[in-house]
Amino acid sequence: MRNSALQERRNRQILADIVRAYIETGEPVSSRVISKQFEETLSTATIRNVMADLEDGGFLYQPHTSAGRVPTAAAYRFFAQEIASQATLNVDDKAWIQREMASAKTAAEITERAGHVLAEVSSGLGIVVSPPLGKTVLEHTRMWLLPDGRVVVVLISPGGITRDKILRPVRLFTQSELDATADFLTRQYSGWTLEAIRSDLLQKLASDREQYEGLVRSALTLCDPAVLGDAESRQVYVEGTAQIVGAPEFANQAQLRELLAAIEEKQRLVTVLNACIETPEPVHVQIGVKEISQAGDNVAIISAAYTRNDLAQGSLGVLGPTRMHYERAMTAVAYVAQLFSEALNKI
Numbered sequence: 385m386r387n388s389a390l391q392e393r394r395n396r397q398i399l400a401d402i403v404r405a406y407i408e409t410g411e412p413v414s415s416r417v418i419s420k421q422f423e424e425t426l427s428t429a430t431i432r433n434v435m436a437d438l439e440d441g442g443f444l445y446q447p448h449t450s451a452g453r454v455p456t457a458a459a460y461r462f463f464a465q466e467i468a469s470q471a472t473l474n475v476d477d478k479a480w481i482q483r484e485m486a487s488a489k490t491a492a493e494i495t496e497r498a499g500h501v502l503a504e505v506s507s508g509l510g511i512v513v514s515p516p517l518g519k520t521v522l523e524h525t526r527m528w529l530l531p532d533g534r535v536v537v538v539l540i541s542p543g544g545i546t547r548d549k550i551l552r553p554v555r556l557f558t559q560s561e562l563d564a565t566a567d568f569l570t571r572q573y574s575g576w577t578l579e580a581i582r583s584d585l586l587q588k589l590a591s592d593r594e595q596y597e598g599l600v601r602s603a604l605t606l607c608d609p610a611v612l613g614d615a616e617s618r619q620v621y622v623e624g625t626a627q628i629v630g631a632p633e634f635a636n637q638a639q640l641r642e643l644l645a646a647i648e649e650k651q652r653l654v655t656v657l658n659a660c661i662e663t664p665e666p667v668h669v670q671i672g673v674k675e676i677s678q679a680g681d682n683v684a685i686i687s688a689a690y691t692r693n694d695l696a697q698g699s700l701g702v703l704g705p706t707r708m709h710y711e712r713a714m715t716a717v718a719y720v721a722q723l724f725s726e727a728l729n730k731i
Contacts, residue, residue: 395438406455505713521577525537525539529558669714
């Protein structure tokens with residue numbers, strides 16, 4: 385149910401104007417500033433009354449007496465959901481993003497370009513999260529036996545993206561067994577995700593254990609997503625950390641250190657961005673991200689899923705101060721996700 389302070393269209397427009405003005409200047413917004421740009425002729429006294437109602441509703445706060453108002457997390461949430469979600473991509477941004485993304489040919493270059501574009505449009509972090517390991521599409525695989533009995537498993541996806549893991553299987557393998565298993569997986573399952581491969585292997589075992597026991601059992605042991613786990617360094621690409629450091633919202637050095645530590649750890653970013661795959665919105669906005677750190681109150685994440693062959697694969701987005709140009713960032717994230725998906729399908 386909508387907060388009573390937002391029942392009137394006039395109040396919603398004033399709140400949107402306050403958020404826009406604060407995003408532009410970073411200064412508390414006065415009634416005089418709003419009256420100059422409001423489409424109706426309203427006195428500053430009327431606008432002050434509306435601002436007081438919005439403050440009571442939890443959308444604004446006053447840093448000190450006689451100052452203008454500053455948006456709260458609830459105001460940014462309203463703005464993102466009801467104002468920025470209706471925006472269309474700026475023509476210049478669209479042309480620039482097209483040029484940037486068109487210069488990338490390999491999967492690694494596509495990821496780097498997407499991260500750069502997202503960082504630029506948000507003045508924050510551009511983040512690209514690879515698919516969870518189970519969603520990884522296999523093109524071919526290689527396996528090597530180490531002298532101590534451990535096995536190196538390398539999974540190669542279309543475009544040359546690799547995931548590797550060193551395993552210590554419960555039984556010893558020979559190199560010839562590993563070669564046969566890798567060849568079997570490549571011949572039978574090229575183009576399949578690891579989740580689908582595992583499901584099919586289990587079905588084969590259930591239907592004809594005697595025929596499939598050897599190779600299938602080995603393949604299950606060596607390419608099970610749950611066994612391989614996710615290599616964090618391969619899972620997330622981040623660009624633009626220096627821009628976060630320079631944001632006035634993080635003048636508190638203790639909070640900044642905590643946020644940078646969370647960014648460096650990366651796994652928290654992966655968890656938050658991958659959650660967007662499960663949401664119905666094409667672009668997901670989260671204002672305040674406590675899952676990352678205590679400093680998360682001052683940041684927002686805008687994210688979208690990208691696809692390959694019409695299946696959701698991973699996610700990408702931006703993390704920046706809550707005082708962010710939401711209309712620009714949200715439309716850019718949606719467009720980058722579209723171009724990213726199209727580029728992956730061409731590899």
